[in-house]
Amino acid sequence: MWVLLRGGYPLRILLPLRGEWMGRRGLPRSLVPGSPRRRYRKEALPALEVPVLPVTATEIRQYLRAHGISFQDGHSCLRAPSPFVKALQLKDQTGATASFSLFIDKTTGRFLCMTSLAEGSWEDFQASVEGRGDGAREGVLLGEAPEAEDSEEVQRIWDRAIPLWELPEPEEAQLARVMFGLTKVTDDTLRRFSVRYLRPARSLVFPWLSPGGLGLRGLKLLSAEVQGDEVHYKETTIPRPGVYHNLFGLPLISRRDVEVVLTGRELDSLALNQSTGLPTLALPRGTACLPPALLPYLEQFRRIVLWLGDDLRSWEAAKLFARKLNPKRCSLLREEVLGELSNVEQAAGIRWSRFPDLNRLLKGHRKGELTVFTGPTGSGKTTFISEYALDLCTQGVNTLWGSFEISNVRLARVMLTQFAVGRLEEQLDKYDEWADRFEDLPLYFMTFHGQQSIRTVIDTMQHAVYVYDICHVVIDNLQFMMGHEQLSTDRIAAQDYIVGAFRKFATDNSCHVTLVIHPRKEDDDKELQTASIFGSAKASQEADNVLILQDRKLVTGPGKRYLQVSKNRFDGDVGVFPLEFNKSSLTFSIPPKSKARLKKVKDDNGLVTKKPSSGKKGAVPQNSKTCLGQAHHPYQPDPSKPSR
């Protein structure tokens, strides 16, 4: 069952506090007295809880034909006459005829009517065609307006913002132009794109206008700060990033335009539009994602130039986006990319901010790889992998969790504690602040629990890659896919099959998969090795990286845990490093000052060939209170750093 996709939305971030769900609109909530009250966020969970089954483009076409609905085959969508326009026209005689204004996403079946802004899932569409749609659902189908509170805030900011050329002091206007790299952008360009400046926040304001340019659906504020020789930009969106689906520049696009340049930043769009005269659109969150909700707006273009940036991450994002847009019409502007691809630092992947030793061994987290992770029962596998994934997620790696053993509530509680590096139950005044930041992470959960078939899990992952541009999937753990296999009589073959399926998924989707596997039972009292996980050589060959959480308390006394990299396909470096568990923050990472030195090992039996350094390993205890009180936590990503 596609529980991830209930009502066309994922179970995103649901924050538990003392066993209660937080941030879920429309659900009863009985907080213990005295606990902080949080406003429900509307996108946290769907109002509908209808299971959505996967649909294929062929099935969609068949369905439309069977119901006599004519359609045109587009790049990412099918176009059909909109049943929602008629309803509107009946009510409002001024409605213009908009033939074929319904766009149905070929991958998900989700639809959008460009005229009425009605939208919904494939099931909603079928219900409507078959006359099963009821009046009450109309409200669900109509594009959601921002929450009242948001829209007031949006209007308030917009009203206070003024065009740059209306700033009273010419020096201030000049400074803003320099800070934002707008010295060559003319007032006319800024006027056409409706860019304003908010003096108190020293920010540019980019509006999100409704189609037709009438209403204001949201805003993006861009502030700039000089740090040393560099300018760091910080973006704030209203509504929050997950639902900020603005293609900036859309009101300037004419129906006759057949070519567009898609940029990662609004500022690039302004400059490119002015210098080339080509239509330009800026993606709402740069290279982080291309939400399928935007695809209908891009259907009219026969050629799309992706201009996202000249680093490897932008190049990878452009390739992924081109897959959604139909590669045949996409050009990737990047001559220097070959040079970039040979840049070892970048090719080494995203580096962990909490685990420097992991960077030294693995060099970083790369797309398209399969990492297998194991450790003795109850040794802290889930706790460790949660922090390892959270670290990457805070750096913009879109992450999907499949936690089959422990509930998402429990997992989210662990993650939130790790995120805040301390127990928030003791710091209730800080709860909202951390919870808000946690909710904004690109983190998604599958809502599976217990045994699942590998096919269902892979289908869900596939869908999440398409919808949320997932680049890292964590599966905890493989044993929960074993029971459903026909092959379960031969467990080695079943495991090989499942590992092979994840391997293929990682390669096909340029997505990193981290797979937790329980070791075989007979190894309980010994130190683990690669062979403890896999029944066959084939499975270990499939993995790019093998990580083992070694619990050496059996050998060297209590509390000694090590992380062993026993396979590293990238450059072959293997080794071990100590992990220090902090009970209050549930973290394994060692504060930067007390970094333990890396030990080299000869092979995956863990034979140490070099003595570790004499430095005290993780001797400095983490103090969650101090951390929480700090304005800039050392483990937090610097929000002012550009995300690419």
Ligand SMILES: Nc1ncnc2c1ncn2[C@@H]1O[C@H](COP(=O)(O)OP(=O)(O)OP(=O)(O)O)[C@@H](O)[C@H]1O
């Ligand atoms: N190094 C550690 N020292 C003490 N307690 C720990 C350590 N690591 C994790 N824990 C605690 O032990 C419990 C089990 O941790 P966790 O669920 O991460 O282990 P696991 O290896 O995934 O378990 P399982 O083998 O059952 O899947 C948790 O309550 C966690 O907070």
